[in-house]
Amino acid sequence: MTDELQDFIDDLEQAVKIGRETILEIVGAEDEHFGPFSDRTIKRRFTRKDAAELVGVTADAIIKAEKAGKLPEPDKDEKKKMLGYTIYQIDHMRSYFKTYPWKAENEEARVLCVTNLKGGCYKTTLSTYISQFAALNGRRVLFIDTDPQGSGSVLMNKMPDEPLTEPVNEFTKQIFRDAELGDDRAIEIKESLQSDHYHLTIGPLAESLENHEFEDLSYAIQSTHWPNLDIIQSSIALSLSNLVIQKLLSDDSVQPEMIYTYLRAGIEKHKKDYDLIVFDSSPDVAFNNVNLVAAADMVLMPAPLDFIDYHASVRYLEVFKEAFVYLQSNLSKADFGSKKVFRVLPTKFDKTNEISTRMLSIVNDSFERFLLKGQPVISFTQQVPVGNFTLRSIYETEPHNRSSREAHSRAIKIFANAFEPIMNELESAWPSKQDYL
Ligand SMILES: Nc1ncnc2c1ncn2[C@@H]1O[C@H](COP(=O)(O)OP(=O)(O)OP(=O)(O)O)[C@@H](O)[C@H]1O
Ligand SMILES: [Mg+2]
16 A cells, blocks of 8 residues: 555544544533433423324313323423423323324335435435424334435434444344343444444345345334434445445345345334334435335435436436336336335525526426425525534424524425425325325
């Protein structure tokens, strides 16, 4: 190796060290309002009117239950002013009133995949926000981060690849226990969890095509600080998983169709436990992304309003079309599920920018039959980057962390205009929701 290259590597190492320390400093800082990142809970409060709407009962019904001692008295400040309800209290009300808006027991979770080859088109924001939106509205949600960047994980309070000192689910509990008893494989996994979180990602499921270690994703599911919202997180080591899958292509013991559908098969068992499963994807066209599309009931493509980005989105669709033509003719045994819908959602709209407005008409006209109901568009809003700074979505920010009251309400509206038709379209496939819709 040349000295020059070694210098470059040393520089990279320094940059990584500085970057990681800075992140930990910011997210670990004791904030007067939020406390440290590790103790994160959702502190946002909801009015009784909002709570009634979210629970699906009248405000009077809540008051009556509180007076009868069936629900706890609402929290008050020192001046006896009502503080409003937390999302945890709202969840408790749903269990008391039995108003969880869940699928029927014999129905299956609907699967949404947010994808585009174009980087920065709002995939992660849309996939994390819709997961929280659905959970806020009482759905049981599993969010799966398949991007080694890990932005979705960190937004859900899982800092990828920080050494794991405590077990985070039943699987890691078992690993820590077995490692203690001297089990070789458990020791190996426990040690690897000290350097990265690969064993909490979809990666080991892909490898299971060869070593048969796991049949589903139970080992990777963790709960989050949101009620009814679980996560399968990312790890930097996930960047290797597409290579692992590629290697399996030449392994005779692996059924070739499973290489493109291992995620579809892996989530099958979990579809009875959730109402919605959401995949965030990395901006590439590798095996994992074919798997996500194969697993999805709805494929949502955010389309940024710029001509080069429009071009990139069309190229992405071409690659997928070719991939599925190939799969259809060569792997006819592969299970791609029942009908899939493809939807386009224009993003990065700026109404003060003439090009943005022109591009919106171009996207809306050209992709008309693939748009969501009401033709929503995701506008740029300062509330998203403001929330990012304390790793809080628009659904978590409290009044003192909003760019302004109006900006926050506007942001809530922008995303709801897209999420309501997505949820309605997905859930309309359930016979139990036919009347309700
Ligand atoms: N409506 C919005 N208004 C303003 N900024 C936004 C909005 N939505 C997302 N952003 C910001 O734009 C940037 C890119 O968004 P995001 O990370 O969701 O894109 P992505 O498609 O997941 O990117 P990648 O391809 O790198 O995974 C982020 O900083 C995000 O916080
Ligand atoms: Mg992303």
